Amino acid sequence: MRVAVLGATGLVGKEMIATLEARCFPVDDFRPLSSPRSAGTKVRFDGRDWEVQAVSPEGFDGVDVAIFSAGGDASRKWAPVAAERGAVVVDNSSAWRMDPQVPLVVPEINKKAVEDRPKGIIANPNCSTIHGVMALYPLHKEAGLSRMIVTTLQSVSGSGWKALVELEDESRMVLDGNVEGANERASVYPHRIAFGAVPQVGSFDDQGYTDEEWKMVNESRKIMGAPELKVDCTCTRVPVMRGHSLSITAQFERKISPSEARAILADAPGVVLKDDPSSSIYPLATDAAGTDPVYVGRIRESLSLENGLDLWVASDNIRKGAALNAVQIAELLA
Known part of the structure; x- marks a missing residue:
């Protein structure tokens, strides 16, 4: 699968990348994305360094799954863009959690909810x-x-x-x-x-x-x-x-x-x-x-x-x- 991670240089973003690798997620193409401020830095994934790209609409072209951990404002702006480009967005912010057209999922509890995602966005709940x-x-x-x-x-x-x-x-x-x-x-x-x-x-x-x-x-x-x-x-x-x-x-x-x-x-x-x-x-x-x-x-x-x-x-x-x-x-x- 072609996977993008928005917020790749943050604390949670780096953990997401490490978790993708630790769980042997089937990644064919990897795109670490961030704000322009962090663009150009490197993150480690699958035994090599990847250069972080500034988020843009084109950055989501061809992406199957885009995992977001960049805050509510970024999610509100970029999640619809990514979905329009064909990606399914898994968003860690609070921006979409209570939207009735966005499933809020804990896989051990309600995994079937991911099947009904009219906006192409799935929300990750609050930690607590x-x-x-x-x-x-x-x-x-x-x-x-x-x-x-x-x-x-x-x-x-x-x-x-x-x-x-x-x-x-x-x-x-x-x-x-x-x-x-x-x-x-x-x-x-x-x-x-x-x-x-x-x-x-x-x-x-x-x-x-x-x-x-x-x-x-x-x-x-x-x-x-x-x-x-x-x-x-x-x-x-x-x-x-x-x-x-x-x-x-x-x-x-x-x-x-x-x-x-x-x-x-x-x-x-x-x-x-x-x-x-x-x-x-x-x-x-x-x-x-x-x-x-x-x-x-x-x-x-x-x-x-x-x-x-x-x-x-x-x-x-x-x-x-x-x-x-x-x-x-x-x-x-x-």
């Missing part, structure tokens, strides 16, 4: 949404999910290269005793992220919710085909380099015991059960970093909700939360 629905959908199929209450602890890699550097710089400053300098260093986030937590991911609306929280609400409903699902979400940014964690309380239409939930999740594709708290075995973002699965553990009965379960989830936000899921979607088209 992917992690959450991967853990909850197998239980939803068995017991009917009616409510989910989620708090995310999101690593700085979700904000790109600059955030990783910022966390490293701030941490060094704090450890050197320069707390004021670390506070002033903050630029990616509204406050210093080192040795703290920021209860804001995205921009706030008039109701006091961020756009990241609304992604969890609306995307979860769309992916799982559950438009009436009740969702409460608080998204936070934490001083972790890579790997998101989620604390989830889920309520079901019928009672589901922790042991039943463990048995279901143990057989769920893409999920790894890590649930032996007495031996300090549970999902950790540090363990999830650099791996593909969604890890689930600390499964226990809710103390306040009838037919409720509490659980803890961790996964690599750059892998399954972005690059891997996008490549899995592309594999459905191969």
Whole structure:
């Protein structure tokens, strides 16, 4: 297949390229694309260096699959262009996710949705949404999910290269005793992220919710085909380099015991059960970093909700939360 990657020099774009190679995706022609600013740089794929081209309409000519990770503005501009030129676009931004004519896909959950793509665009969900629905959908199929209450602890890699550097710089400053300098260093986030937590991911609306929280609400409903699902979400940014964690309380239409939930999740594709708290075995973002699965553990009965379960989830936000899921979607088209 002829494959283009738009945003090839970014953190997620580079991971997409590495994932295409690691999964032996059938690439006959490879086109790394970027903004003019990054054009001319090199990326490594299939044992050789490829020069990154500035994105243009002609860059999509003859392309079968175009995988995008260049932000919402670029996706809104270039996805229709690529589709008009004959490519199927797999877009990692939020630009198209809630468009009723664009499927929003997690292959382990709703892979058949890729078949209905009138605009030639398939949306890749938000990272935390992917992690959450991967853990909850197998239980939803068995017991009917009616409510989910989620708090995310999101690593700085979700904000790109600059955030990783910022966390490293701030941490060094704090450890050197320069707390004021670390506070002033903050630029990616509204406050210093080192040795703290920021209860804001995205921009706030008039109701006091961020756009990241609304992604969890609306995307979860769309992916799982559950438009009436009740969702409460608080998204936070934490001083972790890579790997998101989620604390989830889920309520079901019928009672589901922790042991039943463990048995279901143990057989769920893409999920790894890590649930032996007495031996300090549970999902950790540090363990999830650099791996593909969604890890689930600390499964226990809710103390306040009838037919409720509490659980803890961790996964690599750059892998399954972005690059891997996008490549899995592309594999459905191969």
